[in-house]
Amino acid sequence: MRERLDSRIDRLQRRCVAEPGVLSLAGGLPAPQTFPMEALAHALGRAGSDALQYDWPEGREALRAFVAERLQRRGASVEADQVLITNGAQQALDIAVQIGCRHSRGIRVPRACYPGALELFAARGLQLVSEDAPADTSYVMPVVENPTGIAVPRPALDALLQGDGYVIEDDAYAELRFDGRTPPPLLATKPERVFYVGTFSKTLCPGLRVGWLVTPRRFRRAARRAKRLIDLQANTLAQCVLEQYLAENDFEQRLTWLRRFYAERAAALVRALRRRLPSVSFVEPEGGFSVWAVTEERGDDVEFLATALRYGVSVDPGRDFRPSGDSEPIAFRLAFSSLPPERMDEAVARLARAFRSFARAHRHTERQRRAV
């Protein structure tokens, strides 16, 4: 199902990118104006010729130490040698699955879940299990979920920690909670059962493709070996640029600024939704890049995306985020991350018009179907 449909969505999304008139609430890309272009260019100018050579599978030492040190500050006892540098969070997930889920049959996932994780788990032969049912392994974004933009309730996390399965903890947006209160990772409580995934893609820029995986100690060698088999090592150039950048710049200060930047966009989207699309359900985001909007409408959400594009706005159809792949009830992810706040109201106004048009057309088709 997943495989068959994604080409339709892919085609529509590519068309949308090619049309500059479309206001995008899709994709969940970070805002390019937040990329520290000059500082990174400066960092590159100071990176040595090592930056172009082969390096070890586990990644550069200073970078691993940086990751470990930040996790220590959040209460996890992590050493640099447990950190594996990966090509973004997606590869960290893949390696976690390859080494940690070899004997798992199912993986418990949120009701609305990051599609890259769902697709990966399914492709690697894991059954997607709803979050109430038991499973060998669980995937969770405790601090800020994608697509919902909110934290997982504490009781649910406690239940997870009391189980004896592995947990893949995806903390991609954890440092982008608008209130800046980043709690200890699950890794701090159960280091022997947590595969911890992080990335610079949301806090710095995704084009470097630098993320990380922290594994339980006994999987350290397996993780390095998996990385070497897969692609030898992460990009040396990007790692050297990052090392230099992090030595020269105040990352905390950047995060403070970023949280305000995205909080403003989130607030603009929330205002516009309440004003223009009051029939849609969503929870006000606590961080991250998006909200998860659920409607009471039925029908084909990819058709809805096609309608939205005709009205000049794009969204991510809900089926991609559902373990079942269900289109109904129609839902969508609305990303506020890449649209300037002053365009938000216009984007949602277009979305509201598209939604009304889609609902009318869908009801019309349904009536005709019943009449036949």
Added chain:
Amino acid sequence: MRERLDSRIDRLQRRCVAEPGVLSLAGGLPAPQTFPMEALAHALGRAGSDALQYDWPEGREALRAFVAERLQRRGASVEADQVLITNGAQQALDIAVQIGCRHSRGIRVPRACYPGALELFAARGLQLVSEDAPADTSYVMPVVENPTGIAVPRPALDALLQGDGYVIEDDAYAELRFDGRTPPPLLATKPERVFYVGTFSKTLCPGLRVGWLVTPRRFRRAARRAKRLIDLQANTLAQCVLEQYLAENDFEQRLTWLRRFYAERAAALVRALRRRLPSVSFVEPEGGFSVWAVTEERGDDVEFLATALRYGVSVDPGRDFRPSGDSEPIAFRLAFSSLPPERMDEAVARLARAFRSFARAHRHTERQRRAV
């Protein structure tokens, strides 16, 4: 076997890198002085802010067009949309295996083979089959083999093309034939059965981690999907730098220079071997970074590496290159790529002393063993 032993080799190799007095004939790294540091830095300065953003799974268009165009000049009818940009050749191999060998049980490999391929194939559940036996799929480096540095004989390639299995064609060193005569790839003859792997790691620098996979047309979507699942996309920064670099610089001219650069090192190694280690068998390399040296000695080649390190020289033990993982007869890869020609004689002199010492010690142990 493979998995158990590689930690010993890994430990020794890491120790060797940490000891600056050791002359390295190991690793097969490109010479850092060949890296076009300034031109790449200049290219980076001109790359846009796209360089830091997400991009499509298949990679940047200009880069794919560059790869396709070079293959067209060698007689293959390849379009840019068949090219997938990967994290170096290793990931291209992994994707080829994931999408092309799903129903294969075995893969035919050379008698002396690139270890990253052997390890990967074995880890993905493929049986390693000797090059004379039939198998569903074959792995081959037709133009310049690693570790031998020579071409596969034409009759063997013809036999391969007459079969009906898939062929993974690894052309990593093809453009580094010293005579510059790069023949048409197998891809040109059997585009529907060849997965073609290439990389900039040897011709520009490995730190960018940019390689490519050309798949038969019907696998194009599967390849993109696999890439998206694995890590979303290749490093945008490295791709943009490369695009810019290739637009601003004469790549052919660079290759001509590189071939001379490495041919000089190869000649120095060959001279030293003939002078210092006449008992060792090898074939004069036609290109690439290394020769494959086979001795008549028996014993543990990792022990031999430990001995060599004590004598101040490093090599890659032969077992890593053998599908069987056999240590005997003792063999090793000697890479001439990263050692200046004027140090080559001294490196081989050390190797010869280490080899004599090892052989003496081994014979002594054998005699004692027989006496007991």
